Amino acid sequence: AQSVAQPEDQVNVAEGNPLTVKCTYSVSGNPYLFWYVQYPNRGLQFLLKYITGDNLVKGSYGFEAEFNKSQTSFHLKKPSALVSDSALYFCAVSPPLSADGLTFGKGTHLIIQP
């Protein structure tokens, strides 16, 4: 069975500084990896995904993520944080041949301080 770990419940970053939200995964075979963001009282919004190819994936709102197969990680990054980036971020994995839904991490609260 696949699993996703987000080791930090909360990440605090000053506005304008770079941010990283960590994610590691466990899955048989080559994974499909996703990041979603959830704003208060809203559903999840897709940010980016890794399927194959270039290990650095670019997504919405200036976010990017780096796939590292040897470390089984898929950390979310942004060079310069905005206060509006404050939200709950979820990493998710989908095994390549499964008909099941996504397996999500527990989520990380990102707080950007002005």
Add this chain to the structure above:
Amino acid sequence: GAGVSQSPSNKVTEKGKDVELRCDPISGHTALYWYRQSLGQGLEFLIYFQGNSAPDKSGLPSDRFSAERTGGSVSTLTIQRTQQEDSAVYLCASSLLGLTYNEQFFGPGTRLTVL
């Protein structure tokens, strides 16, 4: 175009009552998913529909939960004899073809409170 819609947005019910939650996916999306989001369990996958095919129900938490999808479009999630531990936000998502690398588009959710 419209996104995934869910109704009701909030539902408060008494323990032991039955509830029905509705999901209307994005037009043209063949795959539909139900998830449950709660403080204790995080985001849990419940069930997946691909078109009109019969779903795999093994992810449903108990036999009080059932789901159907009529005409390959609208889906309802039914919880019978609700319990307090059923209190959660129920999220619906759809994707274009149901391929595992397709991103899913989520609705705003139904917040269920069982008193």
